[in-house]
Amino acid sequence: MRLELETVEHIAALARVGLTPEEMERMRDQLSAVLDHISMLQEVDTDDIAPTAQVIQQHNVMRDDVVRPSLPREQVLLNAPDQEDGYLRVNAVLDQS
Amino acid sequence: MTDLTSLTIAEARRRLDGREISSVELTEAHIARIEQLDGDVKAFITPMFEQARAMAAEADAAIASGQSDALTGIPVGLKDILCTVDAPTTAASKMLEHYQSPFDATVVAKMRAQKAVFLGKLNTDEFAMGSSTENSAFFTTRNPWDLERVPGGSSGGSSASVAAGMAMGTLGSDTGGSIRQPAGFCGVVGLKPTYGRVSRYGLIAFASSLDQIGPFTRTVEDAALMLGAIAGHDPNDSTSVPVEVPDYRAALTGDISGMRIGIAREFAEVEGMELGVLAACEAAYDQFAALGAELVPVELPHSKYALPTYYITAPAEASANLARFDGVKYGLSVNAGNVLDSYFATRGQGFGPEVKRRIMLGTYALASGYYDAYYVKAQKVRTLIKRDYDEALKDVDVILAPTSPTVAFKIGARSDDPLQMYLADIFTIPANMAGLPGIAIPCGFSEGLPVSLQVLGGAFGEVNVLRAAHAYEQATNWPTMPEMVAGQAGA
Numbered sequence: 001m002r003l004e005l006e007t008v009e010h011i012a013a014l015a016r017v018g019l020t021p022e023e024m025e026r027m028r029d030q031l032s033a034v035l036d037h038i039s040m041l042q043e044v045d046t047d048d049i050a051p052t053a054q055v056i057q058q059h060n061v062m063r064d065d066v067v068r069p070s071l072p073r074e075q076v077l078l079n080a081p082d083q084e085d086g087y088l089r090v091n092a093v094l095d096q097s
Numbered sequence: 098m099t100d101l102t103s104l105t106i107a108e109a110r111r112r113l114d115g116r117e118i119s120s121v122e123l124t125e126a127h128i129a130r131i132e133q134l135d136g137d138v139k140a141f142i143t144p145m146f147e148q149a150r151a152m153a154a155e156a157d158a159a160i161a162s163g164q165s166d167a168l169t170g171i172p173v174g175l176k177d178i179l180c181t182v183d184a185p186t187t188a189a190s191k192m193l194e195h196y197q198s199p200f201d202a203t204v205v206a207k208m209r210a211q212k213a214v215f216l217g218k219l220n221t222d223e224f225a226m227g228s229s230t231e232n233s234a235f236f237t238t239r240n241p242w243d244l245e246r247v248p249g250g251s252s253g254g255s256s257a258s259v260a261a262g263m264a265m266g267t268l269g270s271d272t273g274g275s276i277r278q279p280a281g282f283c284g285v286v287g288l289k290p291t292y293g294r295v296s297r298y299g300l301i302a303f304a305s306s307l308d309q310i311g312p313f314t315r316t317v318e319d320a321a322l323m324l325g326a327i328a329g330h331d332p333n334d335s336t337s338v339p340v341e342v343p344d345y346r347a348a349l350t351g352d353i354s355g356m357r358i359g360i361a362r363e364f365a366e367v368e369g370m371e372l373g374v375l376a377a378c379e380a381a382y383d384q385f386a387a388l389g390a391e392l393v394p395v396e397l398p399h400s401k402y403a404l405p406t407y408y409i410t411a412p413a414e415a416s417a418n419l420a421r422f423d424g425v426k427y428g429l430s431v432n433a434g435n436v437l438d439s440y441f442a443t444r445g446q447g448f449g450p451e452v453k454r455r456i457m458l459g460t461y462a463l464a465s466g467y468y469d470a471y472y473v474k475a476q477k478v479r480t481l482i483k484r485d486y487d488e489a490l491k492d493v494d495v496i497l498a499p500t501s502p503t504v505a506f507k508i509g510a511r512s513d514d515p516l517q518m519y520l521a522d523i524f525t526i527p528a529n530m531a532g533l534p535g536i537a538i539p540c541g542f543s544e545g546l547p548v549s550l551q552v553l554g555g556a557f558g559e560v561n562v563l564r565a566a567h568a569y570e571q572a573t574n575w576p577t578m579p580e581m582v583a584g585q586a587g588a
Contacts, residue, residue: 008457015416015460016423016437018445019452021114026450030515034458038405038471038556044478051476052483054306054336055532055556056293061335077198081430091424091436 001039002032101126102262103310103578106171106319120160120170123265124153124214131216131263137586139238140178140248140258141183144217156212167322168213174264174271174440176255177218178225179310181205181301183560184215188301188457190223190234192428198513202299203312203334204268204327211326216264223449224419227251227274228521232451233510239508241281242546242579244586246505249279252313254391255284257493259313263579266323272303274501274525276311281500281549284539285577286566287313288320289525292532293338295324296331304414305336305467306405307374307529316576317538317567321345321361324559340557344532348560356388358382359493363400367523373543378499379539381550381569384463385497388550395489395496399481402526406482408477408519408532409462415452422447430534454515482529490533490555495565498524500537500549502525524551528547534559538566541577547575 010030012019019027073086082089098447101123106113112118128146135141149172156170180186187193192207208215212326222232230253239255241261248257252269256279259267269276271289280287288311295310296377302308312323325346330339360382386392386441424430424443431442462471473543489496501521511517528535533553540550550569554562 007461009463010202011457011464013465015456016420016440017448018441020445020452023450025455027446027454030454031122031431031461032407033516034454035461037550038408040471041402041409041478044474044481046474046477046481049477051473052480053386053476054551055483056336056338057520058224058293058338063252063332071199078199079427081195081424081427087413088425089437089520091432091434 001036003028003035102130104265105316106146106168106265106314106322107316109171110167114165120156120214121150123170124172125266127216127263130572131205133583134261134581135265137244138241138257138261138263139236140219140254140261140263141217142187142189142220142235142254143183145372148183149216152212152214156214166211166326168208168211168307168326169504170214171265172214173208173259174216174219174255174267175205176221176252176267176269177446178221178270178301179205179268180301181218182217182276184218184371186301188224189235189514190447190449190452191219192420192422194429196428198299200299203296203331205299207327219258219267221254222251224301224417225251225270226451226455228274228278228518229511230254231508232449234449237508239586240505241501241581242284243505245288246507246546247282249282249505251275253279255313256285256287257281259285259315259520260578261581264501266319267311268310268327270308270309270310271529272411274522276313276524277525277535277551278501280313280537281547283317284547284549284575285313286317286320286539287311288324288330289528289535289536290324291557294557294559296329296334296337298331298333302418304498305412306414307411307416310509316539317536317563317570318346318349321349342443343560344564345559348564349569350564351568353385353568356390356495356567357393357493358385358390359489359496360393361392361395361397361400361496361498363397364498364524367502369520371504371543372378373542374499374502374504374548374556377541377543378550382497384569385570387563388572389476390565392491395493397485397489399478399485400527402478403482403530404519404523406478407526408458409471410479411429412455412459413461413462413472416456416463419456420454429530445504446560451515479530482527486527486531486533493568494561496552496553498553500524500551500552504543504546528553532556534562536562536566541575543582
């Protein structure tokens with residue numbers, strides 16, 4: 001089954017990944033092939049089977065709520081693409097018009 | 098000098114502690130070997146020679162004062178997906194090309210505390226997504242046994258450097274086979290521990306329910322030594338399990354008489370299985386029997402569903418994990434004027450084709466309308482795969498399987514066909530789905546290239562896995578380093 005181009009565009013938008021028209025077409029073919037292979041899972045009877053998200057037996061791992069030093073601000077901002085007065089600088093999130 | 102780069106870690110330990118050699122000598126020998134051969138092999142993204150020399154001198158001082166741990170003064174390499182404070186951590190991606198971690202991964206900190214010597218950061222498929230290192234944004238690593246072939250992946254730099262004598266041991270990560278498959282292609286030992294055995298803190302996340310860090314070495318004993326150095330509970334990783342770390346080396350008794358070893362028929366019936374690989378693996382099964390182990394047929398009926406299950410689960414987790422690369426806090430940032438367009442531009446330019454494919458696949462599997470049919474379905478099949486192994490391991494101590502259905506393939510042979518590339522991991526994925534430990538060990542040659550056997554065990558059953566692998570290794574002693582001459586690779 002070949003995915004619709006609109007589906008690929010929708011998924012790319014959800015994933016926030018910019019794709020060129022050529023990438024979009026190639027992705028369409030390659031995802032379709034992988035999804036065809038994956039479709040063999042539909043033949044497995046899983047009616048009464050519980051899902052497994054992780055395999056260890058631990059749940060709700062807690063620690064004591066003790067104050068401890070975090071990474072120094074300068075060190076964390078060392079990798080920041082843009083900064084101002086010790087803060088990350090970002091594009092406006094709200095439309096100002 | 099060649100002598101020092103072909104030593105095992107265990108032998109180097111004896112000579113270092115006996116003051117026959119120094120860590121500085123050992124480190125200089127490895128740096129010289131890297132300078133001689135890495136132009137051909139291309140295993141290192143970032144060499145750390147200056148740091149290595151300083152670390153070696155410190156290690157020698159520690160040894161002189163009588164302080165010596167398993168890895169003190171031992172030159173090792175790190176997959177470039179493990180965070181280090183003294184070298185960039187790139188994940189072989191343009192997204193993190195200039196990223197400098199403000200902290201060490203726990204495994205790095207543990208080895209640093211033992212005064213191991215870091216030779217450098219090793220190539221991998223971008224964000225550990227691949228089976229050949231061809232998805233590295235920087236370059237492809239070559240297989241030391243045949244420079245026209247891939248070293249496997251994703252941890253191909255880690256496996257190739259050990260086979261080429263450019264490091265005594267290395268660390269890699271294994272999400273669907275990324276330690277065992279490249280170890281197999283390069284004819285060295287690669288160990289994926291039980292999920293939760295080793296802290297993942299500071300490992301750049303790919304698929305968090307599957308990822309596990311482990312060692313590459315040239316002997317099983319060395320793998321046991323490295324595992325002992327990195328294993329254990331870590332408060333910074335809530336999925337690391339507080340189970341005591343045994344003395345893995347003490348498990349290597351050489352005696353496996355009476356051990357019950359499972360052989361699964363399902364693995365021999367896989368399409369695309371090379372006859373030379375099958376023959377070498379079957380000869381290895383016989384060798385285990387000759388050593389006194391009892392071979393027992395086991396059934397793993399859901400094996401064939403492991404690959405499709407993985408290619409839903411792993412991309413789904415990856416699509417969530419890689420959402421953090423938004424060009425705001427760190428990494429590549431392409432400002433396209435507004436928030437949304439900047440995301441598209443940053444992620445469109447920063448990620449390579451395979452990473453984009455997996456993010457897309459994972460986003461699809463998690464998207465409204467497909468979630469139940471794909472993601473939840475895969476989680477349920479994962480239960481069945483795990484159940485197969487849990488049942489089989491009630492009756493046997495370990496299970497044997499080929500590591501990969503083929504020997505190392507030629508560079509470029511599969512890079513245009515993602516599905517063919519994925520099939521390289523068909524035998525390694527089940528252990529990740531079930532969270533079990535597995536070791537890949539050399540078991541002969543086919544077409545002049547290494548063939549590899551996996552020994553899989555129950556959760557926290559590394560002792561059994563290592564004991565069985567060690568006994569076989571002692572009985573066979575396959576070579577783990579090819580003869581190498583510099584300047585053999587084409588342009």
